[in-house]
């Protein structure tokens with residue numbers, strides 16, 4: 237496997253790193269404190285091609301590969317995990333399914349705005365009683381006249397309070413199980429769509445999320461994404477890509493925790509020398525660094541496989557599983573390196589610790605990733 241990056245990949249990574257260091261990092265603590273959706277920064281991402289990285293240029297995107305996407309998303313998440321997941325949802329869960337399953341009319345209508353951040357999207361799969369068991373959808377879509385009438389409730393929908401469109405999964409034929417689920421592109425200003433109050437969360441507080449209520453929300457026949465009954469597979473394929481995004485976010489969070497811990501360990505003195513000179517601290521730093529490198533390799537492997545066009549479900553699940561657990565271990569150890577200061581909001585270590593947790597939960601819990609990996613292994 238060739239681990240050398242192309243000039244294009246390096247350029248996108250450096251562009252993302254520059255934005256992350258100069259504009260995002262200085263705002264990260266404030267975004268977290270204020271639970272603020274960072275609209276101006278999201279526009280900056282859009283202007284630099286970071287919201288439609290893999291969207292073909294003819295639909296207004298950057299037309300780049302999944303490895304480039306992973307590189308850029310790690311850099312953004314290293315500065316701010318909230319901005320990282322906003323970028324991940326827009327690219328993987330909104331743009332990608334429209335690119336792969338949309339009609340040309342849907343692509344032309346939505347992708348140019350999504351790719352530059354003039355349109356914000358969100359992904360409405362989870363429900364109060366359909367989280368890990370994504371097929372247990374209760375939201376229903378019934379064909380009526382020249383449109384579809386949607387009723388149901390969606391839960392934990394990242395970006396919903398800021399969104400212009402929602403990709404809504406709904407049962408169109410309850411007798412057909414996963415083959416009776418379809419996806420609709422629903423503008424949030426459709427009568428009957430109501431966004432709940434933003435969730436009050438442990439971490440990634442700038443990536444505002446909320447419930448979405450659909451009460452006789454009516455959309456045209458042209459709102460159906462892909463074929464009727466194909467929605468579950470569209471959602472699962474989007475989540476394969478989404479898991480690459482969350483793995484990249486997790487590597488970014490782990491790196492933030494590690495780099496902050498290294499800096500602090502070189503400054504803070506105990507027993508007459510910087511704590512970085514104590515073997516207890518050195519062992520932690522060595523383990524954190526080794527695990528981050530390993531997580532990044534799994535991430536790159538999943539992204540590189542996606543770029544070949546082959547199915548990469550197992551590789552994405554492995555990358556997401558491992559990287560999210562590495563992020564949590566690194567963030568926990570970073571708090572320990574900071575000691576008492578690690579427990580204070582004045583230092584970034586506690587934010588990384590809070591932000592890391594969600595990577596083991598959303599876009600499929602660690603338990604679901606293990607199920608996906610095992611079921612793929614047992615099929616071989």
Ligand code: CAA
Nearest residue numbers: 362367368369370371394414469472473549598599600604
């Ligand atoms: N790609 C293509 N097809 C897939 C697929 C994939 N990755 N995964 C499943 N399928 C297909 C199967 O092949 C099967 O097709 P056939 O019937 O033709 O054989 C069909 O879909 C049904 O698959 P399963 O029988 O495996 O379905 P299941 O009901 O047992 O569920 C699951 C499988 C893996 C547990 C799935 O429910 C799952 O991934 N759950 C987790 C949901 C999740 O990740 N939610 C995240 C919400 S979004 C979010 O978190 C965003 C955010 O906030 C940032």
